Amino acid sequence: MSLIDAHLHLQDSRLAPELEGIVAQMRESGISRWMVNGTSPDDWSEVAAIAAANPQATAGYGLHPWKVNGHGMAGVEKLESFLVEDPGAFVGEIGLDKWIRDHDIDLQKACFLRQIEIANLHGRSTAIHCLQSWGHLQECLREVPPSKPFLLHSFGGPREMIGDFLEQGAYFSISGYFFRPDKTGKLSVFDDIPMDRILLETDAPDMLPPDNMVKVALGDGVNHPVNLVRVYEAYAAHISRPIDWVIDQMAENFGNWYQAKARSIADERSAIE
Numbered sequence: 666m667s668l669i670d671a672h673l674h675l676q677d678s679r680l681a682p683e684l685e686g687i688v689a690q691m692r693e694s695g696i697s698r699w700m701v702n703g704t705s706p707d708d709w710s711e712v713a714a715i716a717a718a719n720p721q722a723t724a725g726y727g728l729h730p731w732k733v734n735g736h737g738m739a740g741v742e743k744l745e746s747f748l749v750e751d752p753g754a755f756v757g758e759i760g761l762d763k764w765i766r767d768h769d770i771d772l773q774k775a776c777f778l779r780q781i782e783i784a785n786l787h788g789r790s791t792a793i794h795c796l797q798s799w800g801h802l803q804e805c806l807r808e809v810p811p812s813k814p815f816l817l818h819s820f821g822g823p824r825e826m827i828g829d830f831l832e833q834g835a836y837f838s839i840s841g842y843f844f845r846p847d848k849t850g851k852l853s854v855f856d857d858i859p860m861d862r863i864l865l866e867t868d869a870p871d872m873l874p875p876d877n878m879v880k881v882a883l884g885d886g887v888n889h890p891v892n893l894v895r896v897y898e899a900y901a902a903h904i905s906r907p908i909d910w911v912i913d914q915m916a917e918n919f920g921n922w923y924q925a926k927a928r929s930i931a932d933e934r935s936a937i938e
């Protein structure tokens with residue numbers, strides 16, 4: 666088995682204290698690749714440390730829309746230095762969110778656009794969060810089109826926008842949360858997306874799946890990364906395909922989305938000078 670978690674946050678304080686045990690459990694469960702998303706300059710060093718210590722982990726650096734108010738554009742300043750240090754890193758988690766209270770969508774857009782520009786400059790794939798801001802996201806992607814494929818993680822957008830996103834190079838990931846009985850409408854949207862553009866994720870420690878999909882419980886609504894096994898099984902059942910087919914298809918899709926190591930560190934350095 667070789668499962669890929671396209672989106673999670675191992676550096677989160679709800680997982681970090683248990684990290685050694687969690688990593689061992691992930692290994693035992695056949696989870697061979699983890700895309701660890703940073704959320705602000707406050708956790709990028711922890712993400713870098715996790716990636717350095719675990720060959721299965723790939724680091725993502727990005728200013729999450731929930732952290733935009735606290736950091737502003739200054740939060741994006743150090744992004745390039747982290748990318749230069751790690752030619753394998755992607756840019757994420759970045760995005761737009763009008764669901765949170767006190768959101769400043771103009772500041773979010775400015776930070777998002779700058780981060781797409783930086784991702785383009787360094788030839789990196791991106792991982793994007795979007796809640797209740799789909800029109801704004803479409804506007805931004807037209808203004809600064811990502812040069813590499815991008816992942817719309819835990820995609821909960823409208824069905825009618827899928828065509829445009831596909832043309833722009835989007836991949837769409839499904840978390841266990843979408844298999845909750847009250848989320849069947851959201852899950853059915855994925856039936857309109859070609860299977861070669863889908864990825865699977867936990868978003869651990871968030872997006873807890875329904876009880877029957879919890880393989881390992883951590884308590885207090887915390888989603889354990891090992892629950893990815895159940896996401897693979899549930900998706901295979903949903904599309905009526907064997908699990909081995911899903912594993913192979915996800916590996917292929919992952920390779921097509923994640924395209925980071927295009928250039929050497931020397932090229933990276935000259936790009937920002």
Ligand SMILES: [Zn+2]
Pocket residue numbers: 672673674702758868
């Ligand atoms: Zn996330």
